[in-house]
Amino acid sequence: MTGCCSACDQTSAPAPAPAAAGKRLLPWAEVLARLPELVQPVAATELVPLAAARGRILAEDVIAGRAVPPAAVSAVDGYACFAADLSALRPTALPVVGRIAAGHPFHRPLARGEAVRIFTGAPLPAGVGVGNGGPEVVAMQEDCRLDGDTVLMPAGLGAGANRREAGEDVRAGQVLLKRGQRLRAPDLGVAAGQGRAQLPVFRRLKVAIFSTGDELSEPGTVVPECGIYDSNRFTLAGLLAGLAMVEVTDLGILPDRPAEMRESLARLIAAGDHDAVLTTGGVSVGDEDHVKAVVAELGRLDLWRLAIKPGKPVAVGRLGPMPFVGLPGNPVAVVVGFMVMARPLLLRLAGAERLEPLRLPVPAGFSFKKTGGRREFVPARLERDEAGMLAAQRIVGNSATLSVLTGADGWVELPEADCLISPGMIMDFIPLSEIL
Numbered sequence: 001m002t003g004c005c006s007a008c009d010q011t012s013a014p015a016p017a018p019a020a021a022g023k024r025l026l027p028w029a030e031v032l033a034r035l036p037e038l039v040q041p042v043a044a045t046e047l048v049p050l051a052a053a054r055g056r057i058l059a060e061d062v063i064a065g066r067a068v069p070p071a072a073v074s075a076v077d078g079y080a081c082f083a084a085d086l087s088a089l090r091p092t093a094l095p096v097v098g099r100i101a102a103g104h105p106f107h108r109p110l111a112r113g114e115a116v117r118i119f120t121g122a123p124l125p126a127g128v129g130v131g132n133g134g135p136e137v138v139a140m141q142e143d144c145r146l147d148g149d150t151v152l153m154p155a156g157l158g159a160g161a162n163r164r165e166a167g168e169d170v171r172a173g174q175v176l177l178k179r180g181q182r183l184r185a186p187d188l189g190v191a192a193g194q195g196r197a198q199l200p201v202f203r204r205l206k207v208a209i210f211s212t213g214d215e216l217s218e219p220g221t222v223v224p225e226c227g228i229y230d231s232n233r234f235t236l237a238g239l240l241a242g243l244a245m246v247e248v249t250d251l252g253i254l255p256d257r258p259a260e261m262r263e264s265l266a267r268l269i270a271a272g273d274h275d276a277v278l279t280t281g282g283v284s285v286g287d288e289d290h291v292k293a294v295v296a297e298l299g300r301l302d303l304w305r306l307a308i309k310p311g312k313p314v315a316v317g318r319l320g321p322m323p324f325v326g327l328p329g330n331p332v333a334v335v336v337g338f339m340v341m342a343r344p345l346l347l348r349l350a351g352a353e354r355l356e357p358l359r360l361p362v363p364a365g366f367s368f369k370k371t372g373g374r375r376e377f378v379p380a381r382l383e384r385d386e387a388g389m390l391a392a393q394r395i396v397g398n399s400a401t402l403s404v405l406t407g408a409d410g411w412v413e414l415p416e417a418d419c420l421i422s423p424g425m426i427m428d429f430i431p432l433s434e435i436l
Helices: 028-038 185-192 232-241 258-271 291-298 331-349 402-407
Strands: 045-049 078-081 092-100 115-118 137-140 145-147 150-153 175-177 198-202 205-212 246-254 276-280 300-304 315-319 322-327 360-363 368-370 375-384 390-394 410-414 419-421 426-431
Touching: 028 300, 028 331, 078 092, 078 150, 115 150, 175 185, 205 232, 205 258, 205 331, 232 246, 232 276, 232 331, 246 258, 258 291, 258 315, 276 331, 291 300, 291 315, 291 322, 322 331, 331 375, 331 402, 360 390, 375 402, 375 426, 390 410
Parallel strands: 092 115, 205 246, 205 276, 276 322
Antiparallel strands: 045 198, 078 115, 078 137, 092 150, 145 150, 300 315, 315 322, 360 426, 368 419, 375 390, 375 410, 410 426
């Protein structure tokens, strides 16, 4: 993780004051470094059809068994011939001795002084007396003029023009896809190009989600006085839907009553049919924040309170064999907590190698003073300035105003140190598309 700019990196954060055990704010980098000791990837794998493999985590390297293309082919529609038969100064007339379409080899080697009509992707023929090299030049049809059985080839074409060599895309024996990578659409195409109809992937994770709070009501019901509708669970389910290696079980709302909360979580542990548990709310320091204590009673609490803003009261531990992440109750903090903690943990659990989101260098389009102590994630949208350059424009809000994210393109990430941001400074920008 990098700083937002050199000015920020040169300004040291104040040294933390001594704190009681468990009360120190934990830097994000430190937490991520501890993930390998806290979470072990699932071991079970399965073969899935290519059409179902997008977004899954690859369980074995995919090694090329054949070159792509398997032979030298034409890169364009046109006419193929030998470079030595062409004049560098004037067009050259050559007899056309045949036609080659993709998927159909030519019936004989091509001789010097001959040309052949050829189409994109068609294999170039061998050559007479020149080994298997064959014609080295393909002229685009729009640069040629056909007169009966003779083609006038343009001047100045050198060896290799519009010719794709065998193995130019993929070499036999090459590692194409690596174990632990999250499969994207082009990866599926690469696998298909090797004739692979299935791929080995780690099995899907079953993840249970709860919201907590007596104030919450289900959307579609009548909300009581002083109540609010539960938005966090639906935000969280939507975030998890972006992880194809996850199956979500929505277990509803847990009341702010420790006994009932304990009973529900104990029942989940006893069932033994989930891989992880995520909750929202109940992990701060209020009298009605019971989740943390119940988790510590039924399992263990490994981490609590991250040095991030928003989303400080994130809890990480275990419920029986299941990793547990307790996200804050404020809606924006739910999204940030998911990005920095729940998502990396689930990716690690699912067997992925890359855990952190992509960061892009983007100039700031705003001024902002940040005090040190916590890594901060500022909602921003990307806009073009008068010169046509993209800049990140800060969206003002707080951890409770989820609506700010509906107009955001992502987060400007500010390091723990003090920062004075001014327009034009290059910032780390995390697109929301990385986690949605």
